[in-house]
Amino acid sequence: MAEASQRVINSPEEKHSSHTVYHECFGNTVKNGRFDEIQDEISDEFFRALDYLQREKDIEYLRLYAQSLKENSDNKKNCRICDIIEEINSENSGDIELIMQDLRSLAREYEIEYNKRKKDVMAHKGIDFHPSASNDHPLCSTLASHVANQADVHILIDAHEVGKKISSLVFITGDYDDIVKKKDAILPLLNISRIQGIFSF
Amino acid sequence: MFALSENPQLIYAVEYFIHKANPTGEYFNHTTFNKLLVELYLRLKERGLDIKLPYCWYKHGCLVDSISFQSATGISLMHYEPPRDSVIVMPSLPNPHNITFSEKTLIQEEIKKLLAEHPTRSYLKSDNREEYVNLNYKHAPLKFQKAFRRSLIPHLEYLKHLSQNISRSERWDLTFVSETEALYAGDMMVPRFSSGLDIEDQKKIIQQLDDLIIDFPRKEMRELYRTYLRWDDTFRLAVKHQDNLLKHAEDFWGIFAFLLRIKYNENITGERILEWQDDFERELSRYTKELKETRERLLELEAAEMSYDANTDRKLKKLMTISRGMALER
Numbered sequence: 001m002a003e004a005s006q007r008v009i010n011s012p013e014e015k016h017s018s019h020t021v022y023h024e025c026f027g028n029t030v031k032n033g034r035f036d037e038i039q040d041e042i043s044d045e046f047f048r049a050l051d052y053l054q055r056e057k058d059i060e061y062l063r064l065y066a067q068s069l070k071e072n073s074d075n076k077k078n079c080r081i082c083d084i085i086e087e088i089n090s091e092n093s094g095d096i097e098l099i100m101q102d103l104r105s106l107a108r109e110y111e112i113e114y115n116k117r118k119k120d121v122m123a124h125k126g127i128d129f130h131p132s133a134s135n136d137h138p139l140c141s142t143l144a145s146h147v148a149n150q151a152d153v154h155i156l157i158d159a160h161e162v163g164k165k166i167s168s169l170v171f172i173t174g175d176y177d178d179i180v181k182k183k184d185a186i187l188p189l190l191n192i193s194r195i196q197g198i199f200s201f
Numbered sequence: 202m203f204a205l206s207e208n209p210q211l212i213y214a215v216e217y218f219i220h221k222a223n224p225t226g227e228y229f230n231h232t233t234f235n236k237l238l239v240e241l242y243l244r245l246k247e248r249g250l251d252i253k254l255p256y257c258w259y260k261h262g263c264l265v266d267s268i269s270f271q272s273a274t275g276i277s278l279m280h281y282e283p284p285r286d287s288v289i290v291m292p293s294l295p296n297p298h299n300i301t302f303s304e305k306t307l308i309q310e311e312i313k314k315l316l317a318e319h320p321t322r323s324y325l326k327s328d329n330r331e332e333y334v335n336l337n338y339k340h341a342p343l344k345f346q347k348a349f350r351r352s353l354i355p356h357l358e359y360l361k362h363l364s365q366n367i368s369r370s371e372r373w374d375l376t377f378v379s380e381t382e383a384l385y386a387g388d389m390m391v392p393r394f395s396s397g398l399d400i401e402d403q404k405k406i407i408q409q410l411d412d413l414i415i416d417f418p419r420k421e422m423r424e425l426y427r428t429y430l431r432w433d434d435t436f437r438l439a440v441k442h443q444d445n446l447l448k449h450a451e452d453f454w455g456i457f458a459f460l461l462r463i464k465y466n467e468n469i470t471g472e473r474i475l476e477w478q479d480d481f482e483r484e485l486s487r488y489t490k491e492l493k494e495t496r497e498r499l500l501e502l503e504a505a506e507m508s509y510d511a512n513t514d515r516k517l518k519k520l521m522t523i524s525r526g527m528a529l530e531r
Contacts, residue, residue, distance in 0.1 A: 005525070025528075038527045042520060047430035054414050080523050084516055091512075104434065109513060110520045112504045115497055174529065 004198045008172055009126070011201075016166060018158030020132040024151065026118060039114045045081045046107035050100055057096050059089050133157045139189060146185045152178050156190060163191030174198040208273045209299040210252040214241065214308045215281060216295035219288060221312055223325065229288040232261070233324045234281075236333035237315065239263040243340055244311050250304060257466035258346070260458040262337035269469045342465050345416040349454060353409050357447040364397055398443050406440050425460055428485070429453070432492060438499040449495065456481075456488040 009015070027033030032040070052062045066079040085103065092098035121127065132154065139160060143153045152175060163169040171192045173179045179186065183195040218241060223229045235256075242254035255269030267278035282288050297305060316322075323329050341347045398406075414433055419426055432453045439449050459481045463474060509517075 005529070034528060035524075038524050041527070042524060044427060044430070047427075047434060050434075051414060051430055054411060080527075081520070084519060087516070104437075105507075106513065106516055106520075107434070108438075108500060108503055109507065109509070109517055111496075112500050112507070113517055113521065114524075115500060116504075 004201060005174070008198065008201055014166070015127045016130060016159075016162050016169070017127050018130050018132050018155065018162065020151070020154050020158050022121075022129050026121070035114075035118070039111065042080065043107055043111055045079060046103055046110075049081070049085055050103055050107075053096055053100050053103075059085075059094060059096065059099065130158065130162050133161045142189060143186065146182050147178050149175075149178055156186065159192055160190040163193075168193045170194045170196055172196050172198055172201055207275050207299070208253055209297060210250065210304055210308070211254060211270075212274050212276065213295055213297040213300055213305065214238075214245070214252050214254075214312070216291055217308060218312050219281060220291040220294055221316055222322075223288065223290060224292075226290040226292075227287075227322075227325045228327070229325055230327060230330065231282045231288065232330045233333045234288045235265050236262055236330075236337050237324060238265055239340075240336050241311060241315055244315065245308065248307060248311065250307050252308075253468045255466075255468040255470075257462040257469060258342070258458075259462045260455065262334040263340075264462075266466070266469055266473060268473050272470050273468065343416075343418050343421065343461075345413060345418055345422075346457075346461065348409070348413055348416055349450075349457070353406075353413065354447070354450055354454065356406070356409065357450050360398065360402060361447050398440070398446075403440050406446070407437065410437060410440075421464060422457070422460055424481075424485075425457060428456070428489060428492070431496070435492060435496045435499060438496070438503060442499055442502045444499060444502075452488065452491065456484055459484050 023031075023033060025033045025035045027036050048065075049062055052065055053059070056062070062085065066082045066085070084106070085099075088099055088102045088106070092102060135154075137157045139157050140153060143156055144150070147153050147156065156171070156179070159169065159171050169192050171179075171190075171194065173195065174197070176197055180195060180197040187195055215238065218238065219229075219234075222234075222237070238254060239256050239262075242252055242256070245252055253273060255266045255273055256263050257266055258264075265278060270276075270278045280289070324333060335351070338347055338351055410433060414430075417426070417429055422429075432449075436446070436449055436453075438444075439446055459477070463477045463481060466474075
């Protein structure tokens with residue numbers, strides 16, 4: 001899926017999205033977005049690794065800790081940066097101070113890169129974000145009879161509103177079960193020319 | 202509303218203490234009064250008499266909680282320490298009831314002993330408050346708490362004052378306060394006359410951070426563990442870029458203290474604890490947002506100094522792929 005989404009983002013076509021999608025990704029004044037949460041989770045892994053190394057001064061403890069996370073994995077707590085830690089460990093021949101230094105730098109570089117990309121999106125570089133349609137849009141109940149997820153209903157309505165202004169709008173989605181499979185029922189209701197699954201883009 | 206239940210031992214201890222501590226009616230500040238009451242409580246407890254003083258640890262040592270005090274005694278704490286005024290004077294001895302002779306004697310003995318340790322009535326001097334905060338800190342439950350509040354913050358205060366070119370004598374005052382309590386300070390309090398942080402100053406602060414991270418009470422203060430690790434790295438960035446160090450440390454200390462009073466207190470009513478839990482959640486959310494903004498700003502400064510090599514670039518791409526994968530999983 002990652003390659004497919006990259007193909008969409010890097011395509012030269014005009015790209016449109018809505019504030020509903022934007023807030024889901026980057027949050028708003030009261031709630032963090034999904035992307036912010038992911039960035040926080042990855043950063044937390046770096047900070048916890050640094051904490052372990054600072055206390056134990058031994059990479060073995062960190063390995064044991066990472067292993068325990070894997071064994072008790074509920075997916076959220078998995079150690080996703082283990083390979084990177086191992087790589088940094090071998091680059092520094094096990095020197096804890098150097099490992100910590102590199103880990104800290106990489107953690108910061110990751111956050112800097114994330115913030116930079118987020119800023120680009122916020123500055124609407126490459127994607128036009130349109131205001132979300134109102135919650136009591138007349139299509140809400142009709143679409144809800146086909147699409148179970150309320151958030152998906154809102155995104156489809158947002159696309160419908162954008163489609164009134166932009167002709168030949170193609171709706172690209174990774175949601176095959178809820179949207180792609182039901183496109184024959186949904187499409188006639190919307191100002192969208194086509195619904196396309198992301199893998200066929 | 203709380204059910205009022207009288208605690209005659211506590212009332213007697215407070216009133217006898219006021220009577221003995223300030224017989225000439227001088228100005229007696231609330232801070233010192235609070236710190237000494239907690240000290241008295243702990244000493245009495247050690248001797249087997251629990252007067253159930255409701256107090257908690259907070260930003261500046263220990264504090265008697267007025268609401269729980271009223272609940273325990275039926276008397277408002279403001280009766281003894283009116284707002285913006287001296288602790289009251291009690292010229293005559295309290296007339297206790299429902300208290301045994303041995304309890305009364307023990308309370309009197311401990312109060313006399315405690316006050317005798319300050320023969321010149323130093324607790325009545327307005328510039329002596331820190332000494333009484335120190336008195337509480339001898340009982341501080343967490344090593345981290347001592348190191349942060351009595352070592353890191355004084356060190357940063359000292360450096361800030363240095364940079365503001367205060368007089369030499371004032372510098373020595375600060376030095377004294379810090380040196381007496383410093384856990385990790387070593388020789389860091391030796392006065393210098395430069396402004397701003399030099400490499401040595403930075404190294405010493407980083408050393409304090411390295412020590413603090415070992416002492417952070419992960420189990421006891423687990424609600425703040427994640428925030429603390431984030432603060433730690435942000436503060437290291439602030440040290441490097443010489444950015445409002447004292448403010449950043451005090452801000453973290455503020456949120457830490459919100460949790461501290463929930464975790465470390467005695468004889469506080471259940472309703473009061475619930476109220477503090479709400480306060481903590483609200484404050485943590487506000488602080489998390491503030492810390493995020495500070496971090497973003499400092500990372501921008503850091504970005505200006507960073508140079509990327511191919512190896513870093515490769516690792517960053519790997520991390521971005523991991524992140525993207527996580528986004529698609531959800």
